[in-house]
Amino acid sequence: MSDLRVGFGYLRRGQRWAFGHFRWYAFGLVPALIAFLLYAAALTALAFRADDIASWATPFADDWSTFWREALRIVSAVLLWAVGLALAVLTFTAVTLLIGDPFYEKLSEEVEKAEGHCPPGPDQSWWVGLWRSLCDSLYVLFRALLFTVPLFLLGFVPVAGQTVAPVLGFCVSGYFLTVELTSVAMQRRGIPVRERLRLVRARRSLALGFGVPLVLGFLLPFLAVLLTPGAVAGAALLVRDVVDGPGAAAPRSAQASDAPEGEAVAADAGVRVPDAGPRTSEPPSGS
Numbered sequence: 001m002s003d004l005r006v007g008f009g010y011l012r013r014g015q016r017w018a019f020g021h022f023r024w025y026a027f028g029l030v031p032a033l034i035a036f037l038l039y040a041a042a043l044t045a046l047a048f049r050a051d052d053i054a055s056w057a058t059p060f061a062d063d064w065s066t067f068w069r070e071a072l073r074i075v076s077a078v079l080l081w082a083v084g085l086a087l088a089v090l091t092f093t094a095v096t097l098l099i100g101d102p103f104y105e106k107l108s109e110e111v112e113k114a115e116g117h118c119p120p121g122p123d124q125s126w127w128v129g130l131w132r133s134l135c136d137s138l139y140v141l142f143r144a145l146l147f148t149v150p151l152f153l154l155g156f157v158p159v160a161g162q163t164v165a166p167v168l169g170f171c172v173s174g175y176f177l178t179v180e181l182t183s184v185a186m187q188r189r190g191i192p193v194r195e196r197l198r199l200v201r202a203r204r205s206l207a208l209g210f211g212v213p214l215v216l217g218f219l220l221p222f223l224a225v226l227l228t229p230g231a232v233a234g235a236a237l238l239v240r241d242v243v244d245g246p247g248a249a250a251p252r253s254a255q256a257s258d259a260p261e262g263e264a265v266a267a268d269a270g271v272r273v274p275d276a277g278p279r280t281s282e283p284p285s286g287s
Contacts, residue, residue, distance in 0.1 A: 002045045007178075007209025007238070014234020015227065017111060028229030031100025036225045038095070039088050046084045050077035083152050089173050089218050090144050093180040094137035096228060101130055108184045111236040121188040129187070136193040137181060143197070144176040169270070174211030175204070177218075181211075181235035189243060193226050199242050211237055 054076035112118035
């Protein structure tokens with residue numbers, strides 16, 4: 001439970017940072033808004049065509065009685081749209097990050113600079129970075145589908161399909177949503193996608209505490225757009241914990257306050273104070 005609270009705390013801190021830096025918040029809204037409009041159009045089209053797709057997919061029910069045939073196809077259409085919504089939640093962040101790669105890279109950098117240190121990032125062109133991001137996102141999506149497809153089939157099982165499947169679905173979506181969001185800061189550290197998955201898996205509860213509330217928020221129309229800049233900011237803070245250690249995720253002022261007064265001032269100035277050795281009140285020899 002401790003890591004769950006910590007994960008939610010990073011999400012809350014990220015939202016607070018974004019809303020407290022409105023220029024960067026507005027900067028991060030642009031790609032999220034574009035992705036939202038694309039997904040809204042796709043889900044609306046799916047809703048209008050779900051009945052036709054369900055009828056095409058269940059030809060074996062043509063000879064059933066009208067009641068059972070219609071009941072099966074209505075349930076199938078609803079499940080089809082629900083799967084489309086789940087895939088939208090899973091892929092929304094990946095598509096948004098691809099559309100807004102330079103936007104969110106800059107936003108994430110600003111968050112880390114505000115915390116005291118930002119890794120310089122790999123020396124590569126924008127196109128190379130975009131290609132790697134696309135390949136990494138497809139790999140993460142493939143891993144997510146290994147869980148999503150069985151959960152879809154579980155949805156047809158009475159009772160479990162209406163209770164267990166939705167809960168597990170939110171957990172899977174939240175976990176992989178965290179993987180996608182942390183990719184921005186982890187790519188800057190040169191961490192390959194398989195290692196990213198291992199790092200997040202080692203702090204699974206932390207990832208769930210961060211990602212599941214975000215998934216629930218993304219279910220509300222337009223809220224995904226409003227929460228995305230803060231989610232990127234919170235993910236940068238989370239990476240400083242998972243990769244750099246808990247101390248790196250603390251605010252810069254909090255780290256400085258733990259040091260002696262002179263060292264805190266020097267730390268704010270970016271100067272390293274050497275260890276002067278043990279202090280003594282005795283006068284130097286020969287005085």
